[in-house]
Amino acid sequence: MAAVAIESRLQLQHLFKDISPMFDRTESENVVQSLKNNYGGKFNSLRSQDLLQCLQLLAKHGYVSGGKVKLIEDYVAPKSSKEELIREAIRKFKASRPAVKEEEFQGRDDDIKEITEKLESKEVPVLNLFGSSGVGKTRLANEVCSQWRGNYRVFDLREVKSIKAMYYHILSSLDLVVPAGFVNLNSVVKKVRDKIKDLKSGGHSVLFLLDNVDRFATGQEMDRKSLKKTLYSSSNNFSNLMAKEKDVH
Numbered sequence: 099m100a101a102v103a104i105e106s107r108l109q110l111q112h113l114f115k116d117i118s119p120m121f122d123r124t125e126s127e128n129v130v131q132s133l134k135n136n137y138g139g140k141f142n143s144l145r146s147q148d149l150l151q152c153l154q155l156l157a158k159h160g161y162v163s164g165g166k167v168k169l170i171e172d173y174v175a176p177k178s179s180k181e182e183l184i185r186e187a188i189r190k191f192k193a194s195r196p197a198v199k200e201e202e203f204q205g206r207d208d209d210i211k212e213i214t215e216k217l218e219s220k221e222v223p224v225l226n227l228f229g230s231s232g233v234g235k236t237r238l239a240n241e242v243c244s245q246w247r248g249n250y251r252v253f254d255l256r257e258v259k260s261i262k263a264m265y266y267h268i269l270s271s272l273d274l275v276v277p278a279g280f281v282n283l284n285s286v287v288k289k290v291r292d293k294i295k296d297l298k299s300g301g302h303s304v305l306f307l308l309d310n311v312d313r314f315a316t317g318q319e320m321d322r323k324s325l326k327k328t329l330y331s332s333s334n335n336f337s338n339l340m341a342k343e344k345d346v347h
Contacts, residue, residue, distance in 0.1 A: 167192075169244065307338075308338060
C-alpha cells in the first residue's frame, strides 16, 4: 500500500508539472491569488508566479490527491486559455490509474447538504463540527467550503498558540496589515469585520472555516469572549464553520 501511495503522489506531481506551463503569466497569477484568498496561511508565502508550488501545496494539505482532482478540473483549469488541453491531461492522468477510482465523500452528501442549509440560514451564524480525532471533521468542512456558493476562507489553526496569534493569522490570511507590538483586539475585530463587508459586496455570502479552533473556544474567559464577539456579530450573509474535537458552548 505504501508503494501505491508513493506512486500516486509521483503521478500527481507529474500532472502538476505537465499542466503548469499551460497557464500564461496573467493566468498563473490569477490562480495563485485566488487560492491565496481562499486558503490563506502558507499559501500567502507563495510568489505570484509560483503556480506549481501552489498546486503542490494543495496536495500537501489534502485538497487534491491522486484520486481527487475535482478542484483542479472545476476551479483551476477554467482559468487557463488552454483549458481543453489541461482537461485532456487530467483524463490521461485518470486513465493511467485504472485501479484507483475517483474518491467521493461517500455517505456524506446528506451531511454536506444539511450543514450548508444551516450555514445559509440567518439563524445560525456559527456551526460547530465536533468529534474525535480522525473521524473526518476537517475533510467534511473542506467539502462544504468547496461547494459554497459565495466567498470562503480557510484558516488552519493547528500551529497557532494564542488568541492574539490567531488574530494575526486571520489578518495575514485576509491580506490585512498585521500590527506590531501591542495588540488592541477591538481594533483587530474591526479590521476583520470591515474585510467581511468587502467580501460581501455584491450580495455574496461569506464563509469562514476555522480548523482546530478548540484551544481558543475552551480557553480563558477573556479569550472566549473575544472569539465569540468576532464570530457572532458580523450580520447577514456571513457564517462560520468550526471543526474541533469537543462540543463547546
